[in-house]
Amino acid sequence: MPQLVYSNKINKIRSFALILVFVGIGFMYIGLLTKKIEWLMAIFFVLGVLFVIFSTVVYFWIGLFSVRAVSIICPSCEKPTKMLGRVDACMHCDQPLTLDKNLEGKEFDEKYNKRKYRREQE
Numbered sequence: 001m002p003q004l005v006y007s008n009k010i011n012k013i014r015s016f017a018l019i020l021v022f023v024g025i026g027f028m029y030i031g032l033l034t035k036k037i038e039w040l041m042a043i044f045f046v047l048g049v050l051f052v053i054f055s056t057v058v059y060f061w062i063g064l065f066s067v068r069a070v071s072i073i074c075p076s077c078e079k080p081t082k083m084l085g086r087v088d089a090c091m092h093c094d095q096p097l098t099l100d101k102n103l104e105g106k107e108f109d110e111k112y113n114k115r116k117y118r119r120e121q122e
């Protein structure tokens, strides 16, 4: 049976930042392999450093988001989790969560977070 799995937004951004770090390290590693060609090595190193810097920025950005995120106890696994926006998923068990009473019991949909949808409701 196909199952739609929603993952927590903060977790999603965090894994994105982690991937960036690995990409950065990957570029630097390729740089080491091409050390015979100095300019090529320099390009790979600069790219690597840029990716690592970018991931740091993303981590910082998550930090800002976490402050704005609402901390709740997941009703399903009873662990503390943070959610962003009106609908989000639990960090631990991916249980869809909502802060909006009107959306309770409705099928989880990312569109509830979109501004367009909110405007249509008003």
Ligand SMILES: [Zn+2]
Binding pocket: 074, 075, 076, 077, 078, 079, 081, 090, 091, 092, 093, 094, 095
């Ligand atoms: Zn949970």
